[in-house]
Amino acid sequence: ETGVTQTPRHLVMGMTNKKSLKCEQHLGHNAMYWYKQSAKKPLELMFVYSLEERVENNSVPSRFSPECPNSSHLFLHLHTLQPEDSALYLCASSQDLTDRADTQYFGPGTRLTVL
Amino acid sequence: KQEVTQIPAALSVPEGENLVLNCSFTDSAIYNLQWFRQDPGKGLTSLLLIQSSQREQTSGRLNASLDKSSGRSTLYIAASQPGDSATYLCAASGSARQLTFGSGTQLTVLP
Numbered sequence: 001e002t003g004v005t006q007t008p009r010h011l012v013m014g015m016t017n018k019k020s021l022k023c024e025q026h027l028g029h030n031a032m033y034w035y036k037q038s039a040k041k042p043l044e045l046m047f048v049y050s051l052e053e054r055v056e057n058n059s060v061p062s063r064f065s066p067e068c069p070n071s072s073h074l075f076l077h078l079h080t081l082q083p084e085d086s087a088l089y090l091c092a093s094s095q096d097l098t099d100r101a102d103t104q105y106f107g108p109g110t111r112l113t114v115l
Numbered sequence: 116k117q118e119v120t121q122i123p124a125a126l127s128v129p130e131g132e133n134l135v136l137n138c139s140f141t142d143s144a145i146y147n148l149q150w151f152r153q154d155p156g157k158g159l160t161s162l163l164l165i166q167s168s169q170r171e172q173t174s175g176r177l178n179a180s181l182d183k184s185s186g187r188s189t190l191y192i193a194a195s196q197p198g199d200s201a202t203y204l205c206a207a208s209g210s211a212r213q214l215t216f217g218s219g220t221q222l223t224v225l226p
Contacts, residue, residue: 004158042119043204043216056213090158103149104214106158 003027004107006091012113013081021076021110023091031097032074033104034066037088049074050097081114088112117142117209121217128195129225136190136220138205143183146208150179150190153202153219162203163190195224 004025013019025032034046048056049068063085065077074091088111092104118141128134138148147166151159163172163179165188171180178191188205202221206214 006158040218042218043206043214045213048213058213088156092159103161103164104159105161106151108158109156111156 004091004093004105006089006107006110008110009108010111010113012115013078014115015081015083017081018077018079020078021089021091021112023074023076023107025072025074025091025093025105025107027093027095027105029093029095029105030071031094032068032071033092033094034074034076035090035092037090037109039087043090047076048097055097078112081112083114086112086114117145117207117215119205119207119215119217121203121205121220123220124218125221125223127223127225130195130197132195132224133191133193134195134222136192136203136205136222138188138190138217140186140188140207140215142207142209143186144209145183148179148181148188149206149208149214150177150188151204151206153204155201159204192222195222197224197226199224 007022031050035043037043046060047066052068067075088109090109091107094102094104120139122137149164150162165172165181176193181188202219204219206216
């Protein structure tokens, strides 16, 4: 048990659908992250939140919309996705952004397939 | 922009062998270097974190080293076991407080 949960674990959606991914951390951390892991490519950081404020947005298309209502929950809202958006989406959390000795704890991921 | 490279991409060894996984990074201005393990279809598990001021960290059969000047880190696994089979990822944390990941080394330990 990593302390970070993600739902759903698997999701298949059409290009016109709207869906949301949910992440919850039970570790009392202040920072949360969304990553995308595509086949044969390194993990790509998508969004970073610290104390519910977005601090990084790495040129992610607007069809991905994050939401952080509190420090324990993070959502990724999806709409009008493309087949190339199919990937494993990983959520992570860490105590803070500033601690150099701080590691990130990852959830199990949501396997997304866009038809 | 930081780039992280891992060699080899895949490695297969017999059980009991000692092995080394390599990681290189282009920007030596890092906060720390982390090694993770990923099992198929699952998230990442943190193995070791080496702060920029440190040279190595050990946990059980795992030892990770860091040489900032040469932009290299290694993960040494002693007496490998089939349960060690997984993909091993290294990630460098820079001033932007972001982790830049390598593509990973897929390790298979044969019984």
